[in-house]
Amino acid sequence: MLGKKRKLGKKIKDMKVGETFTTSSTIEDRDLLMYLGLTDDANPLYIQHDYASQTPYKRPIVPTVMVFGMVSSIVSMHLPGPGSHIIHQELNYPKPVYHYAEVRFNVEVTDINNEDHLLTLHVIGYDEEGDEVVKGHLTVQPPFEPASMNATSLENFY
Numbered sequence: 469m470l471g472k473k474r475k476l477g478k479k480i481k482d483m484k485v486g487e488t489f490t491t492s493s494t495i496e497d498r499d500l501l502m503y504l505g506l507t508d509d510a511n512p513l514y515i516q517h518d519y520a521s522q523t524p525y526k527r528p529i530v531p532t533v534m535v536f537g538m539v540s541s542i543v544s545m546h547l548p549g550p551g552s553h554i555i556h557q558e559l560n561y562p563k564p565v566y567h568y569a570e571v572r573f574n575v576e577v578t579d580i581n582n583e584d585h586l587l588t589l590h591v592i593g594y595d596e597e598g599d600e601v602v603k604g605h606l607t608v609q610p611p612f613e614p615a616s617m618n619a620t621s622l623e624n625f626y
Contacts, residue, residue, distance in 0.1 A: 476611040477549020480585055483610060487577045489547035493538045494570045495530050503534050529564040535602050539573065539591055543608055547575050548587065551611025559591065559604035569595050571602075578605070585609055 504514065512519040513529060520528040536559060543552050565571060571593045579588035586607055593602040 476551040548610035556607035
């Protein structure tokens with residue numbers, strides 16, 4: 469990443485209520501295995517077909533924190549984008565996400581608080597069957613305007 473110039477995300481002054489971002493993501497084995505290895509999470513519900521088949525889920529499910537990771541990535545990379553920080557989350561996961569599922573996400577700006585430099589984002593995600601798998605709200609600080617665009621500590625951003 470160093471050496472490559474990257475733009476900061478949208479500043480609060482450039483945001484509008486009603487602005488949306490939509491994308492989809494598929495849960496692949498490598499993503500799941502990297503998460504489980506990184507967190508040392510060996511929950512059999514996530515990886516053991518024999519165990520999961522005896523639960524109401526009938527097959528292994530994706531950890532909800534991985535679903536949140538996809539939401540977090542949307543905020544960090546797209547809306548508002550690089551330089552953003554999630555400071556509060558209130559999300560529900562009404563239906564599990566299964567391995568290899570494709571999840572469609574929609575994120576919408578529902579409130580802008582210029583005084584406190586905060587955005588409220590409504591998040592909803594659907595599986596291939598159109599069922600909600602994540603729904604809720606995030607409070608996000610969009611990128612702050614740098615004091616100087618020539619600052620050496622920001623040489624990878626412009």
